[in-house]
Amino acid sequence: MPDSRPTPAAAIPHQRTSSRTPPRASQVSDIRRFPVLPRTYIPRTRVWERLDESTQYPGVTLLVAPAGAGKTLGVAGWLLRHRDPRGAVWLSRAGDLSPQQLRRATERPADGSAPPLVVIDDAHELSPACVNWLDDRLQHDPEGISLLLLSRWDLPLTRLVPELLGHLTILRGALLRLDPSETAQLVSAHVGDASEELIETIAAQGQGWCAAVVLTARTAAMSPDPLTSVRTARTSSNAVDRVAREAFAALSPRQRHVLLCVADEDAVSATLARHLSNDPIADRVLEELEDTGLLVTRQVTATSPLPAQPIEDPADGLGLDEGQQVTYRVHPLLAEVARRRMHAGGVDVERARSTVGRAVDLDVGRGHLADSLRRLLAVSDHERVVRLLISHGVPLVLTGDARSVRAFAAHHADLVEDASACWFPIALERWQAGCEESARYWLHRVTGRDRSKGSEEHGPASARDATCAHVMLALLGDEPLAGAAAEARELLAATTEYGNGRWPDVALLQMLLGMAQLRFGDLEAAAQNLGAVALHAGPLAAQALRVDALSQLAVSEFLRGREHVVLELASSLPTVPPTAATADAGLRVTAELSRLQMVADPGPVATRGGDTFVRVHPADAPGQVLALMLESRRFLMRGLAADAARVLDAGIDTAALPDSLRVPVLVEQALHAMLSLDRTRLRSLQTELTEAGAPGEAAFVAGLSADIADDLPSAITHFTFAAEHSACQQPAVAALASTCKAQLLDVMGRSEEALAALERALVDTAVRRNAVPFLGWSRHGTPVTRLLSNLASDRRTRWAEELARTTAGRPSGITGLAGPVTATPQERERVTTGGLRMDLSPRERDVLHELARGSTYSGIAANLFVSENTVKTHVSSLYAKLGVARRSEALAVARTLRML
Numbered sequence: 001m002p003d004s005r006p007t008p009a010a011a012i013p014h015q016r017t018s019s020r021t022p023p024r025a026s027q028v029s030d031i032r033r034f035p036v037l038p039r040t041y042i043p044r045t046r047v048w049e050r051l052d053e054s055t056q057y058p059g060v061t062l063l064v065a066p067a068g069a070g071k072t073l074g075v076a077g078w079l080l081r082h083r084d085p086r087g088a089v090w091l092s093r094a095g096d097l098s099p100q101q102l103r104r105a106t107e108r109p110a111d112g113s114a115p116p117l118v119v120i121d122d123a124h125e126l127s128p129a130c131v132n133w134l135d136d137r138l139q140h141d142p143e144g145i146s147l148l149l150l151s152r153w154d155l156p157l158t159r160l161v162p163e164l165l166g167h168l169t170i171l172r173g174a175l176l177r178l179d180p181s182e183t184a185q186l187v188s189a190h191v192g193d194a195s196e197e198l199i200e201t202i203a204a205q206g207q208g209w210c211a212a213v214v215l216t217a218r219t220a221a222m223s224p225d226p227l228t229s230v231r232t233a234r235t236s237s238n239a240v241d242r243v244a245r246e247a248f249a250a251l252s253p254r255q256r257h258v259l260l261c262v263a264d265e266d267a268v269s270a271t272l273a274r275h276l277s278n279d280p281i282a283d284r285v286l287e288e289l290e291d292t293g294l295l296v297t298r299q300v301t302a303t304s305p306l307p308a309q310p311i312e313d314p315a316d317g318l319g320l321d322e323g324q325q326v327t328y329r330v331h332p333l334l335a336e337v338a339r340r341r342m343h344a345g346g347v348d349v350e351r352a353r354s355t356v357g358r359a360v361d362l363d364v365g366r367g368h369l370a371d372s373l374r375r376l377l378a379v380s381d382h383e384r385v386v387r388l389l390i391s392h393g394v395p396l397v398l399t400g401d402a403r404s405v406r407a408f409a410a411h412h413a414d415l416v417e418d419a420s421a422c423w424f425p426i427a428l429e430r431w432q433a434g435c436e437e438s439a440r441y442w443l444h445r446v447t448g449r450d451r452s453k454g455s456e457e458h459g460p461a462s463a464r465d466a467t468c469a470h471v472m473l474a475l476l477g478d479e480p481l482a483g484a485a486a487e488a489r490e491l492l493a494a495t496t497e498y499g500n501g502r503w504p505d506v507a508l509l510q511m512l513l514g515m516a517q518l519r520f521g522d523l524e525a526a527a528q529n530l531g532a533v534a535l536h537a538g539p540l541a542a543q544a545l546r547v548d549a550l551s552q553l554a555v556s557e558f559l560r561g562r563e564h565v566v567l568e569l570a571s572s573l574p575t576v577p578p579t580a581a582t583a584d585a586g587l588r589v590t591a592e593l594s595r596l597q598m599v600a601d602p603g604p605v606a607t608r609g610g611d612t613f614v615r616v617h618p619a620d621a622p623g624q625v626l627a628l629m630l631e632s633r634r635f636l637m638r639g640l641a642a643d644a645a646r647v648l649d650a651g652i653d654t655a656a657l658p659d660s661l662r663v664p665v666l667v668e669q670a671l672h673a674m675l676s677l678d679r680t681r682l683r684s685l686q687t688e689l690t691e692a693g694a695p696g697e698a699a700f701v702a703g704l705s706a707d708i709a710d711d712l713p714s715a716i717t718h719f720t721f722a723a724e725h726s727a728c729q730q731p732a733v734a735a736l737a738s739t740c741k742a743q744l745l746d747v748m749g750r751s752e753e754a755l756a757a758l759e760r761a762l763v764d765t766a767v768r769r770n771a772v773p774f775l776g777w778s779r780h781g782t783p784v785t786r787l788l789s790n791l792a793s794d795r796r797t798r799w800a801e802e803l804a805r806t807t808a809g810r811p812s813g814i815t816g817l818a819g820p821v822t823a824t825p826q827e828r829e830r831v832t833t834g835g836l837r838m839d840l841s842p843r844e845r846d847v848l849h850e851l852a853r854g855s856t857y858s859g860i861a862a863n864l865f866v867s868e869n870t871v872k873t874h875v876s877s878l879y880a881k882l883g884v885a886r887r888s889e890a891l892a893v894a895r896t897l898r899m900l
Contacts, residue, residue, distance in 0.1 A: 035072055035073060035076040035090070035121075035297055035298070035299050036076075036297075036298040036299060036326070037073065037076060037077055037080060037081075038073070038290055038297075038298070041073065041077060042178075042182050042185045042186050042189070043077060043081065044070070044074045044077060044078070044176070044182070046175065046179070047074045047075075047078065047175055047176060048074075048077070048078045050171055050175055051075065051078050051148070051171075052083075053169075054169040054171065055117060055146065055148060057166070058114065058115060058142060058143050058144065058145060058146045058167075059138075059142050059143075059145070059146065059147075059162070059166065059167040059168060059169070060134070060138055060142070060145065060147045060148075060149065060157070060162070060167065060168050060169070061147065061148045061149065061168075061169045061170075061171065062123075062149045062151060062154070062155060062157070062168070062169070062170045062171070063075065063148065063149065063150050063151070063171045063175075064151050064152070064153060064154055064170065064171070064172055064173060065152070065172070065173030065175075065176050066152055066173060067152060067332045069173050069176045069177075069210055070176050070210035071121075071150040071176065072121055072150060072297065073297070074176060075119060075148065075150060076090075079119070088116060088117045088118075088119065089105050089116055089117070089118045089119065090119045090121070091105060091118060091119065091120045091121065092121045092122065092267075092299070093122075093125075093266060094120050094121065094122045094123050094124075094125040094126045094130075095122070095125035095126070095127065097120075097126065097127070097130055098127075098129070098130070099129050099130055099132075099133035102118075102130055102133060102134070103133070105118050106118050106137075106144070106145045106146070106147065108144065114146065115144055115145055115146045116146065117146045117147075117148060118145075118146065118147050118148070119147075119148045119150070120147065120148070120149050120150065121150050122150065122151070122152075123149035123150055123151040123155060124151040124152045124153055124155070126155070131155055131156060131157070134147070134155075134157065135156075135157050135158055138157060138158065138162050138167060138168060139158060139161075139162070142162065142165070142167035142168075154170075176210065178203075178210060178213060180203060183199065183202070183203045183213055184199050184203075186210075186213055186214060186217065187199045187202050187203075187213065187217045190214065190217040190218050190220075190221050191217050191220055191221045191226060192221070194217075194226075195227070197227060198220065198226055198227050201227065202216050202217055202220065248334060248337045248338065248341070251289075253348070254279065254285060255285055255288070255289060256348050257277060257279065257348060257351060257352055257355070258273065258277045258279060258282050258285045258286065259289075259330060259334065259338050260338050260341065260342060260348060260349065260352035260379075261273075261276045261277040261282075261352050261355055261356055261379075262276055262277065262282075262286075262328075262330065263330050263334070263335040263338035263339060263342075263378070264335070264339070264374070264375065264378035264379075265330075266329065267299060267327040267328070267329055268286065268327060268328045268329070268330070269325055269326070269327050269328075270282070270283030270286075270325075270326065273285075273286055273328070275359050275362075276355070276356055276359050276375070277352075277355055278355045278358065278359070283328075286328040287328075290328060296328050296329065296330055296331065296334075297328065297329045297331065298326060298327075298328055299326070299327045299328070299329060339378070342378070342379055342380055343380060349379075352379060353379040353380065353381050356375055356376070356378075356379045356381070357376065357379070357381050357384050359375075360372045360375055360376055360384065360388075361384075364388065364391075364392065369392055369395055369396055369399055369401065370399065370401070371401070372388065372396070372401070373385060373388060373389075373396050373401040373404040373405065373408070374401060374403075374404045376388065377404055377407060377408060382408075382412060382415055385408055385412075385415075386415055386419045386422060389405070389408070389419070389421075389422035389425050389426075390419065390421040390422050393405070393422055393424065393425025393426075393428075394424070394425055394428060394465075394504045394505050394508060395504040396425065397425050397428045397429045397432065397544070398428075398504050398508070398537075398544050398545045399504075399543070399544070402429045402432060402433070402544070405425055405426060405429045406426075406429050406430075406433075409426045409429075420445075420446075421462060423442055423445050423446050424442075424446045424465035424466075424468070424469060426442050427439055427442030427443045427445075427446055427469065427472075428468075428508075430442060431443075431472060431619075432544060432548075434615070434617050434618065436476065436618040436619075439472070439476075440473070440476060440478065443469045443472050443473050443476075444473070444478075446465060446466060446469040447466055447469045447470055447473065463491065464491065464495070464505045464506070464509055465505070467484075467487050467488050467491050467509060468488075468505075468508055468509050468512055470483075470484040470487060470488075471484045471485065471487075471488050471509075471512040471513065471515075471516055472512065472619065474516065475512070475515060475516065475519065475619035475620075475621075476618065476619050481516055481519060481520070484516065485513060485516040485517065485520070488509055488512060488513040488516070489513060491509065492506070492509055492510055492513060495509075504545065507533050507536055507537055507545055508545060510529050510532060510533050511529070511530060511533045511545060511548060511549050511552070513529055514526045514527075514528075514529035514530035514533065514549070514552060514553075514556075515530075515552055515619070515620070517529065518530075518552060518555060518556055518622055519621055519622065519658060520658055521658035521659055521660030521661070523556045523559055523560050523660060524560075526552070526553075526556045527553060527556045527557065527560070530549045530550075530552050530553040530556065531549075531553055533545065533546070533549035534546050534549040534550050534553060537549060547573065547584050547587075550569050550572070550573060550584070550587055551584050551585065551586035551587040551588075551623070552586055552620075552623075553569060554566045554569045554570070554586055554587040554590045554591070555586045555589075555590055555620075555622045555623055555626060557569070557590075558590040558593065558594065558626070558730060559622070559660055559661075559664070559729065559730055560729060561729030561730065561732065561768060561770075562768075563590075563593075563594035563597060563598070563768050563769070563770065564594075564767070564768065564769070566587070566590045566591055566594045567591060567594055567595075569587060569591075570587055570588075570591040573587060585615060585616040585617065585620070585623055585627070586616070586620060586622070586623035586626070589616070589623060589626045589627050589630050590626060592630055593626065593629065593630050593633065593730075596630075596633055596634075596637065597768075597769075597770045597771060597772050598769045598770065598771060621657075621661075622661055625652060625657065625661050625665065628647055628648060628651045628652055629648070629664070629665070629668060631647050632644040632645075632647040632648050632668065632672075635647065636671075636672075636814070636818070639814075639817040639818040640818070641672055641675040641676060641818040641822040642676065642822055644672055645669065645672035645673070645676070648665060648668060648669055648672070649669070652665055654666060654688070659692050659693060659694070662692055663689065663692055663694045663697055663728050664728055664730045664731065666685050666688055666689050666692070666694075666697070666701075667689075667697055667700070667701070667728055667731055667733055668731065669681075669685055670682060670685045670686075670700075670701040670704060671704075671731070671777065673685065673704075674704045674705075674707075674708065674777065674779075675814070675815065675818045675822050676822045676824055676825065677708055677824045677825070678824070678825050679705050679708055679709065680825065681825075682701055682702075682704060682705040682708075683705065685701050686698045686701040686702050686705070689701060694726075694727070694728065695721075695725055696721065696722045696723075696724070696725035696726030696727060696728075696733065696734070696737075697722065697726055697727075697728050697733050699718045699719075699721040699722040699725065699726075699737075700718065700719065700722035700726060700733050700736065700737050702714075702718040703715045703716075703717075703718030703719040703722060703737065703740060703741075704740075704777070706718060707740065707744065707778050707779055707780055707781070708779060710780055712744050712747070712748060712780060715740070715744055715778075716741055716744050716745060716748075719737040719738070719740050719741035719744070720737075720741060722734070722736075722737035723737040723738045723741065723757075723760070731772050731773075732764065732765060732768070732770050732772065732773055734761075734764055735761040735764040735765050735770070735773035736761075736772070736773040736777060738757045738758065738760045738761035738764070738773070739757070739758060739761045739773045739774055739777070739778075739784060740777055740778045740781065741754075741757045742754040742755070742757035742758035742761070742781075742787055743776075743778040743781020743782050743783075743784060743787065744778060744780065744781045745757060746781065746782040746787060747780065747781050747782045751790075754782070754787060755787070755790065755791050758787050758788070758791055759791065761773050761774070762791075762797065762799055762800055762803075765799075766797075766799045769799075771803060771806065771807075774788065774803050774807060775807075775813055775814040776807075776812065776813015776814050776815055776816070777813070777814060777815065778815070779815050783812060783813060784807060784813055785804065785807040785808055785813070788800055788803050788804040788807060789804050789808075791804075792804045820852055824892075839881075840878065840881060841877075843864070843874055844874050844877060844878045844881075846864055847860060847864070847871065847874045847875060847878060848878060848890070848894055850863060850864070851875075851887055851890060851891060852891055852894065857871050857872065857875075878890065882894070
């Protein structure tokens with residue numbers, strides 16, 4: 001059978017124009033920023049053979065080599081000249097990738113064929129979350145991925161077992177070293193008719209390193225005596241850095257100017273190059289530099305879905321498909337030389353600084369703030385940076401330049417000290433990042449500064465800055481919240497305008513007011529303000545502000561019992577800015593709480609964290625309370641009532657909470673106390689709820705206490721009152737009370753009344769799909785699953801049938817799950833841990849669990865397939881270690897010490 005692979009690149013004659021035409025739409029429909037081979041590209045057959053071997057089967061290949069070794073172009077040549085690139089995916093800007101993006105890129109096609117080859121350039125910039133995702137896939141599903149990682153250093157992947165199994169291959173930089181033949185071709189491509197002596201001298205100095213060979217050859221080509229210039233070059237550890245400087249100095253003034261203006265850009269389009277350098281043919285300059293294959297690298301970037309018909313790009317005459325554009329990337333070595341030259345100063349630097357400053361001024365005047373601060377920092381134009389922070393600091397932080405604000409504040413403290421009008425943007429960046437102490441420092445400076453020193457132009461903005469700072473400090477607990485909220489409300493009433501240039505300040509103030517109202521418990525007013533911010537921030541691209549507003553709005557909606565709204569908000573959650581790690585915490589917490597309460601998962605939502613504790617912003621008190629409630633409910637769903645109670649009791653000071661948060665926490669604590677039969681705790685919680693102005697919730701707790709005492713008539717009376725007068729939505733106390741009432745009515749023989757009470761609970765929870773009231777919270781009532789089954793057969797409703805199916809697996813309910821393993825107050829008082837040996841053997845633990853199930857010795861022997869004498873031996877040893885003499889005492893110790 002003939003070989004169907006493309007002709008090996010080694011058989012393709014070297015042509016300066018062979019690689020100028022980029023792949024067509026059929027080849028790169030799913031490739032982003034695919035590198036384009038330069039005119040002087042040299043085939044790397046040795047590298048290609050190893051790549052063929054390592055990527056033959058699914059798994060991960062890691063190519064590790066320093067900058068300038070030729071990783072990117074070596075792999076690009078392998079794909080374009082030696083392998084069919086269709087189906088390959090090229091991912092650049094690895095630092096911006098998320099685990100979700102990697103998962104989507106590596107998914108198998110719908111037809112079940114092999115996963116696509118995904119090349120990740122600059123893989124050393126991957127975030128820890130992405131590396132962890134890769135490591136997990138490598139451990140558990142290596143057959144489901146095909147990855148080629150190009151990195152400057154080793155990644156922290158688990159290597160031993162995957163390497164032994166052939167799922168991980170690591171290729172080192174030595175593989176990329178040029179052999180004598182490749183070195184000769186590369187030198188001849190840059191120098192022309194190079195003598196053998198010159199080639200040997202350059203090869204000896206470059207030692208096979210692509211960057212050193214290219215830069216030295218280029219420097220020699222520009223010298224009147226190439227051989228002498230190479231021989232007299234100093235040999236040192238920074239030889240490549242030196243030749244890069246010499247190569248930069250040998251460029252024409254026009255080329256140096258363009259490079260200085262664009263060196264800090266990750267990818268430069270023709271339009272951007274002309275804009276930043278103010279040179280109408282800047283793209284042609286970059287194309288000239290791209291000929292070397294090292295100074296500048298050309299890339300094809302897909303900007304939209306690609307049609308079948310190609311069009312010609314008039315910018316450079318290259319055959320491109322519609323939806324594609326050519327971008328250029330300055331080599332890291334040369335970019336670093338340009339940055340150092342920028343810091344050193346000089347005529348070229350001043351010209352570039354002025355040109356970039358002009359471009360930034362034009363962008364700011366047109367309302368385009370993205371990357372403006374970063375570009376000014378790249379050219380060290382610190383005066384313009386200060387002016388930009390004063391005039392547009394808040395929008396810069398909220399629209400994506402927060403990292404640049406932090407970098408400027410950290411490295412130029414002297415300039416910041418002299419410009420008090422830029423303190424608030426710095427404080428806001430620290431606030432967004434969740435750095436409490438640093439944010440406090442700057443906020444106190446903002447509120448304590450003399451605002452009369454601010455310029456008249458920025459006076460109103462300074463007033464808003466100070467008011468925002470007051471509200472922020474109040475949310476952190478440093479100032480009275482009522483006064484700060486009143487000040488914000490008054491200022492907002494006079495300045496609510498989203499159509500002018502100060503919209504981010506107004507939106508920020510409105511969001512902070514919403515947070516304050518949420519803290520007060522005014523949920524409706526908070527939802528109005530937060531909803532308005534989310535609505536206006538979306539079209540205006542302030543994603544950080546929109547994420548904050550959506551997160552706080554989700555907390556408000558959850559406390560109002562609107563879980564379906566929370567899940568809708570979660571599905572529309574935009575990407576969280578890297579500097580705002582805690583911004584979406586409230587939304588993630590409430591979305592998971594909503595899912596835990598539902599019978600059926602309504603679908604994937606934008607939540608993360610799993611069973612890990614979600615980090616909440618220090619000023620977000622409602623979010624912190626709900627995060628603890630989430631952790632508590634996770635324990636409770638596993639039957640660990642003691643752990644659930646410990647989370648809420650130790651982590652929340654209920655006296656400091658507003659009633660909108662205090663009442664839900666007290667009700668949750670009452671449910672925990674009921675599971676441990678703690679009537680003293682229930683009476684205390686009933687008193688607290690009465691003092692908090694929640695008579696319905698207090699009656700519900702009284703009903704739980706009466707149920708424990710087997711006083712069923714009193715319990716029914718209390719539950720009836722609670723169902724009529726309760727206002728708490730989390731948990732849904734009215735539905736809880738109706739369900740408990742139905743359980744008790746049925747056990748007393750009042751079946752029709754029981755079904756009516758249960759039907760009311762179903763009506764209250766149908767829209768919310770809240771299953772918590774039907775977990776079986778009554779100790780002496782009929783199991784809820786039986787009532788639901790009766791109701792579903794008598795009065796058929798979809799919600800009742802779904803609940804009946806879901807609860808059928810746990811007929812005893814939550815009390816049957818958590819009750820047997822939860823210590824009572826009396827047991828906790830009696831048990832002492834002194835002298836106990838906790839090193840139970842596996843068989844002793846088996847016996848302990850059988851004792852908790854109520855099994856007899858003969859039953860334990862049958863279940864464990866041992867004799868009764870063996871069981872008695874294990875029981876005696878178990879009692880001795882626990883310091884007890886009988887079964888009840890052993891179970892009391894086991895429950896108290898959470899051994900069950």
